[in-house]
Amino acid sequence: MKKRHFLGAALSAAALPAAAGSTDAGRAPGPALLTLTGALARSNRGPFDPVRDQMMHKQKLSFEKAFSIDFGALLALPAVSIRPTLEYDGKPHALRGPLLLDVVALSGTRPREDGKLLLRAVDGYAVALPVAQARAQRFIVATHLDGKPMALGGLGPLWAMYDADRFGDMAARPVAERFGACPWALYHIEVAG
Numbered sequence: 001m002k003k004r005h006f007l008g009a010a011l012s013a014a015a016l017p018a019a020a021g022s023t024d025a026g027r028a029p030g031p032a033l034l035t036l037t038g039a040l041a042r043s044n045r046g047p048f049d050p051v052r053d054q055m056m057h058k059q060k061l062s063f064e065k066a067f068s069i070d071f072g073a074l075l076a077l078p079a080v081s082i083r084p085t086l087e088y089d090g091k092p093h094a095l096r097g098p099l100l101l102d103v104v105a106l107s108g109t110r111p112r113e114d115g116k117l118l119l120r121a122v123d124g125y126a127v128a129l130p131v132a133q134a135r136a137q138r139f140i141v142a143t144h145l146d147g148k149p150m151a152l153g154g155l156g157p158l159w160a161m162y163d164a165d166r167f168g169d170m171a172a173r174p175v176a177e178r179f180g181a182c183p184w185a186l187y188h189i190e191v192a193g
Contacts, residue, residue: 115193
């Protein structure tokens with residue numbers, strides 16, 4: 001088969017699922033960095049696949065629908081800058097990213113104020129964050145630390161975070177006790193309510 005015909009056929013075949021209205025329509029154009037599951041208003045990907053979703057499989061997750069978000073979609077949201085003192089060196093650092101609830105809203109979802117968001121990191125660390133706390137403490141999904149994108153293998157590429165120094169009850173605690181609700185290397189959010 002001629003190269004030109006092969007490329008044309010491949011491009012046409014790739015366009016068919018989107019034209020047919022599959023669950024991949026509206027899928028993030030880049031690789032998904034964050035997957036939302038649970039009580040979602042809409043999805044842009046199909047159900048859990050034990051082959052493609054290996055990390056989720058090893059962490060015993062499963063779902064019928066999900067919403068995938070890539071880095072570009074996160075960067076397109078309005079960014080918030082915070083400057084908390086971090087436990088790793090005891091110094092203030094600039095973190096920037098969209099509000100956590102704005103990220104969840106990409107799926108059309110508005111979680112109940114009495115609901116929870118289960119935040120999960122690549123190492124399996126998980127925390128159930130009340131929606132009311134996420135709103136009150138203005139949690140962000142940090143994409144940048146000190147002006148640079150965060151790398152996988154460090155604290156990123158995504159980090160659920162808030163400015164603990166701005167909340168008296170948290171600022172009064174030792175710095176190592178302020179961030180239990182802040183998983184770094186965040187990759188999954190389950191909306192419960």
